[in-house]
Amino acid sequence: MTALEKPLANVKIISDEKRGNGRWLSLHEVKFTDPSGTERGWEVCRRISPGSKEGRINSGPSIDAVDVITIIKNSRGEATHVALVIQYRPAMGTYTIEFPSGLVDAEEHVSEAALRELEEEVGFSVKYGHSVKVINTFDPIAYEPGITNSCSCAVVVEVVMEQEQLFGPNSMRNPSLEEDEWSLQVAILPLQGLLKTLQELQFSVGGYSKLVLDSRLYTWALGRELGY
Amino acid sequence: MTALEKPLANVKIISDEKRGNGRWLSLHEVKFTDPSGTERGWEVCRRISPGSKEGRINSGPSIDAVDVITIIKNSRGEATHVALVIQYRPAMGTYTIEFPSGLVDAEEHVSEAALRELEEEVGFSVKYGHSVKVINTFDPIAYEPGITNSCSCAVVVEVVMEQEQLFGPNSMRNPSLEEDEWSLQVAILPLQGLLKTLQELQFSVGGYSKLVLDSRLYTWALGRELGY
Numbered sequence: 001m002t003a004l005e006k007p008l009a010n011v012k013i014i015s016d017e018k019r020g021n022g023r024w025l026s027l028h029e030v031k032f033t034d035p036s037g038t039e040r041g042w043e044v045c046r047r048i049s050p051g052s053k054e055g056r057i058n059s060g061p062s063i064d065a066v067d068v069i070t071i072i073k074n075s076r077g078e079a080t081h082v083a084l085v086i087q088y089r090p091a092m093g094t095y096t097i098e099f100p101s102g103l104v105d106a107e108e109h110v111s112e113a114a115l116r117e118l119e120e121e122v123g124f125s126v127k128y129g130h131s132v133k134v135i136n137t138f139d140p141i142a143y144e145p146g147i148t149n150s151c152s153c154a155v156v157v158e159v160v161m162e163q164e165q166l167f168g169p170n171s172m173r174n175p176s177l178e179e180d181e182w183s184l185q186v187a188i189l190p191l192q193g194l195l196k197t198l199q200e201l202q203f204s205v206g207g208y209s210k211l212v213l214d215s216r217l218y219t220w221a222l223g224r225e226l227g228y
Numbered sequence: 229m230t231a232l233e234k235p236l237a238n239v240k241i242i243s244d245e246k247r248g249n250g251r252w253l254s255l256h257e258v259k260f261t262d263p264s265g266t267e268r269g270w271e272v273c274r275r276i277s278p279g280s281k282e283g284r285i286n287s288g289p290s291i292d293a294v295d296v297i298t299i300i301k302n303s304r305g306e307a308t309h310v311a312l313v314i315q316y317r318p319a320m321g322t323y324t325i326e327f328p329s330g331l332v333d334a335e336e337h338v339s340e341a342a343l344r345e346l347e348e349e350v351g352f353s354v355k356y357g358h359s360v361k362v363i364n365t366f367d368p369i370a371y372e373p374g375i376t377n378s379c380s381c382a383v384v385v386e387v388v389m390e391q392e393q394l395f396g397p398n399s400m401r402n403p404s405l406e407e408d409e410w411s412l413q414v415a416i417l418p419l420q421g422l423l424k425t426l427q428e429l430q431f432s433v434g435g436y437s438k439l440v441l442d443s444r445l446y447t448w449a450l451g452r453e454l455g456y
Contacts, residue, residue, distance in 0.1 A: 004429075005413040005414065005415075006413055008314070008323045008433055008438060008439065009411070011316055011318075018248075019248050019249065019250045019255075020247050020249060020254075021247065021248060021255070022247045022257055022271040025271045025273055026248075026255070027247075027248045027253055027255045027273065029250055030318050030319075030321075032318060034316075034410050034411065035410075036410070040318070040408070041318075042318030042319060043250040043251065043253045043319075044318065044319040045253055045255065045319075045375065061321070061436060061437070061440045065374070067443075067447075069447075069450070079456040082456075088236075088237075088239055089370070089373040090239075090258050090269075090270030091258075091271075091272040091273075091373055091374060091375055091376055091377055092289055092370060092373045093241075093289070093377060094289055096370055096373045098370075098373065138446070139430070139435075139436040139440075140436055141440065141442065141443035142440050143371060143372035143375070144371035144372050144375075144378060145317040145319055145326065145440070145442060146317070146319060147273060147275070147319055147372075147375075148319055148372065148375060148376075149319055149320050149321060150372060150375065151440065151443075154443070154446060154447060156450070180268070182262050182264070183262065185234055186233065187232070205232070207367075208289060208368055209289075210236060212289045212367070212368055212369065212370050212373070212379065213369050214369065214370050214373060215371055215379075215380055215443070216443050216444060216447040217447075218366070219295075219297075219382060219444040220448065220450060221451060222384070222448060222451065223447065223450065223451025223452040223453075224451040224454075226384065226452075228299050228307040228419055228452065
């Protein structure tokens with residue numbers, strides 16, 4: 001068992017004041033005392049929950065979205081491709097390449113959200129006769145813990161499909177994008193040499209001022225290929 | 229070469245209005261027209277640049293911080309451990325476990341920032357006779373492209389150190405924490421079985437309401453172990 005150097009001491013929240021808000025995001029200043037009694041502050045951006053104009057005031061992590069790590073296997077069980085999406089991200093001011101992802105609806109399980117996003121964005125679904133399974137779901141993982149309490153949940157989904165069903169006129173994909181996903185396109189990339197392919201793709205469209213890699217996609221690819 | 233389904237069309241920014249700000253973060257509403265001429269809006273949280281009270285108004289990604297993927301190798305060249313940090317994150321309202329990380333100072337190269345953070349947070353440095361090398365640096369990667377233009381840069385650093393130099397009374401680590409890093413502790417975990425170790429550690433302290441895994445750490449570990 002891994003032992004901590006010291007226990008995770010409790011922190012006492014003193015105040016949580018709003019510094020601004022829109023319809024989707026709100027900005028807060030949190031004050032708290034550390035275990036020695038020293039008063040400290042931090043600024044936080046929170047997503048505003050559906051049905052609330054106040055933003056999440058509660059401390060603690062919350063799963064806002066799923067990232068769907070979409071692995072395509074052929075009928076021999078070999079993992080061949082990963083399905084990614086490219087879209088314009090107004091918060092970035094650029095396009096990004098990411099795992100398919102989206103906000104989890106109220107009352108929706110993360111697995112359901114993952115399969116829904118996969119159907120909408122990529123066009124894979126058991127409805128269309130595809131073989132799709134969720135192989136695991138997980139706890140919240142922090143998007144950017146220096147700024148926000150917003151968390152993702154990484155859901156790994158395996159889809160069984162032959163290469164000729166992925167590309168070209170016989171593609172079996174059938175996406176149904178929402179109106180605000182006007183910029184979204186799918187990129188189905190070979191797993192082998194993924195990092196290099198991502199970098200070549202980025203270079204071919206003008207570099208990172210035009211297309212930025214999502215940090216979860218990048219570190220996943222790094223973990224696969226770095227050989228540690 | 230991977231071909232896009234459609235080119236990455238230019239987007240015209242119409243306006244960028246502030247909806248609130250603190251000392252470190254600001255909230256904006258961006259309006260833009262998509263290639264069909266439809267006007268759209270999005271809310272954005274930006275970090276406020278040092279020396280500026282206005283926040284970054286420019287569109288486009290910016291490297292704000294480094295994540296230092298710190299691999300420990302023994303003198304036989306075998307990668308044995310990864311160095312992580314656990315700290316209280318006021319934005320999350322919980323502790324997190326992450327790669328060592330920190331903001332890049334003005335005029336600092338990301339490699340310099342990575343080695344500085346490694347020295348401060350973990351206590352590894354060539355200054356102390358450790359063998360440290362940066363094996364690659366990369367472009368910005370998006371922290372949470374749905375919310376913010378803030379980007380990280382993942383820097384892989386290899387440190388050569390024997391197991392007996394990592395732990396216990398003969399530990400050669402010499403961290404020098406900043407005052408606001410009162411909660412930070414190092415966790416040096418074996419690479420083998422990392423995902424399981426992370427989940428056991430999380431469980432042992434009370435689950436994700438107490439300790440949340442950073443999404444870059446989690447997907448990196450998933451990429452290493454999932455076998456795709």
